[in-house]
Each structure stands twice: as structure tokens, then as C-alpha cells.
Amino acid sequence: MNPAQSTSPTSPSTPRSPDPRPTDPRRLTGRRGEDIAARYLTDQGWRVLERNWRPGPGMRGEVDIVALQPAPEGPGVLVIVEVKTRTSGVAGPPAAAVDRLKLARLRALAAAWAAGHPQPHAGLRLDVVSVQLRAGRPALLRHHRGVGG
Template sequence: MADQTDPRRIVGEYGERLAARYLEDQGLHIVDRNWRCALGEIDLVAREGDCLVFCEVKTRRSVRFGDPVEAVTPAKAARLRRLAAAWLREHGVRSGRIRIDVVAILRPASGPATVRHLVGVGA
């Protein structure tokens, strides 16, 4: 079992809650959170109209080690596509539009968090 006091875990969970709230405020409906399989994990799955949106959430406390978006490399985007395909198979979804988004959150020690939503990064 993961350490509930791990600062990275706390920051990550905060980011996922903020991202879900942000997406809902933008009119998306969250249909799944933290879905796991042998390939890895999808942070959020949302629906926007007839489109299923698979979201990777990246949260950082600073840009000291780079912008949160930089953590989504081409290899990570390819992995997200494989995870999305696995989610679709497991849930019996055979058709429809899908896309992969990134929600990048910067949560500094002081001041408000910033949220950036990058649409369709995994194409």
C-alpha cells in the first residue's frame, strides 16, 4: 500500500481533484478516475458530447524540473493511447470519437494554482 503521507502523492491527488473540477466546469462529465490495468493507469476519463477524453494529469509545485507538460513525452503519449485502447476494450466501447488530453497544474508554495488544458495531445 502506498504511503498516504508521501508529498508527491499528496500533490498528485490534489492535482487530479483540481483537474476533475476544472474539466467539469468546462462541461465535461467524469466517467472514471485512476483506472488501472497491467499497462499502467489513466488519471481521468471524461465525456464531452460524443467524445471520450482520456486525461493525463501532471502536477508540479514548481518548474524547477521543467514544466508539467514536458513530462508527457512522445513515448508517454503512445502509452496513453495503448491505455485508452485497453479501457475501451474493458468497458465494451467499440466506436466513437476519443482524444487524449493533458491537464497541467502548477501548485506553487504560495499563491493560486494554475491549470492548463492541452486538448488532443496524443493524436
Template sequence: MNHNQELGAAGEELAANYLLDAGYAVLERNWRCNLGELDIVAETNGQIIGVEVKTRSSLGFGHPAEAVNPAKLRRLSLLVRRWCVTHRRNPHTVRVDVLAILMPPGREPRIEHLIGVES
């Protein structure tokens, strides 16, 4: 596993724990279908949430959330709906959240939770 893969895996682990601590149920991680992948599928208050996790070690290449463009958001929205169909779930709403994580070496990670960026 290279450095970027390790950073991404650490970010996804941190994100899952953050969601659990915030009262979300983490239903699945790294769910894949022919349309792509959802990093995390979570649930809270009857909502199914597709969570995109973006992790960086610095802002040298921009804020982590900047990597999630409108086309990616549309695809994530389709993915969370596909997950619901595949798992025979009929939530009253679905949404897409982004967890932008900055993990500078030797410092505490910072998590920014962008809620409902696409619903």
C-alpha cells in the same frame, strides 16, 4: 503519503473539478489495467478522453507537461482504447489530453489544458 503523492492527489482533484466545470463528464479516476493507468477518463460530445494530470509546485524541474513524452502519449492512447473495449463503449472518437497544473505554495494554481495531444 509523501509530499509528491499529496501534490499529485491535489492536482488530480483540481483537474477533475476543472473538467466538470468545463462541461465534461468524469467517468472514472485512476483506472488501471496491465498496460498502465489513466488518471481521469472523461467524456464530452461523444468523445472519450484519457486525461493525464501532471502537477508541480514550481518550474524548477520544468513545465509539468514536459513529463509527458511521445512514448507515454502512445501508451495513453492505447490505454484509452483499452478502457473503451473494457467498458463496451464505442465512441466516435477518442483522444488524450494533458492537464498541466502548477501549484506554487501560497498562490492560486494555474491549469493548462492541452487538448488532443494524441488521438
């Protein structure tokens, strides 16, 4: 067997599809920002339910993070979190990339996720977490709650 090939555990002779992990710098930057945002949310006591969720056929897009913000009593708020990451300020603040078209897509994706997942919740909200990566220094994070509402 060629060392560059790997096989599926269920079918030893069928080559696997290429590794889905991102390799280009923009995707790696985005992944790093999502990791920072997910860690921030869990540090705040939120429960991350899903990351990088994509709907089925007929709908495009991706939800970066689906999380449950805890409530003092009863179910928490279901939050769809869009993460925007930048390595410089040249293109403006990260959250500025979330325009009304992106918000409309996020609303549709949020409804699709909620319809397909019977997660008890006391409301649904869209948030944006912007992450500014800085070489040799900690990232700057800003949490924008209830965007486009």
C-alpha cells in the same frame, strides 16, 4: 483487538490490507492536481467517468481521468486525460513530462479502457492537463487537447 488493526466487514477476523491512499508528498501533490483537473473538467460540463483506472494483469500503467466531453448532438468525445502536477518550475512545465513513450502507453491504455467499457462516444482523444501549484496563490492550469495525435 489491537486498535491499529481493522477488520473487513465480510470477515471479522481477517486484517485489511494497508490503506491505499497516498501518503508521500509526491503522491499527495499528484492527487491534488488530479482533484483540481477533475473539478475543472466538471465545471466545463464534462462528465468524469473514472479516475485512476488501472488495467488488469499483463498491462502496466494508470489512466488519471476518463471523461466524456459533451457534444451538441449525439454522444460526446471520450477523453483520456493525463494530469501532470508540479510545485515549482525547476523541472520545466508539467506537460513536458509527457514524452512519446508516455503517449504510446496512454494510447494502449485508452484502447484497453474503451474495449472494456461500452461507453457510447463519437471519438477518442488524449489530453494533458498541467497543474502548477503555487504556495498561497491559486494553481495555474493549462489544458492541452489532442496531444500526440
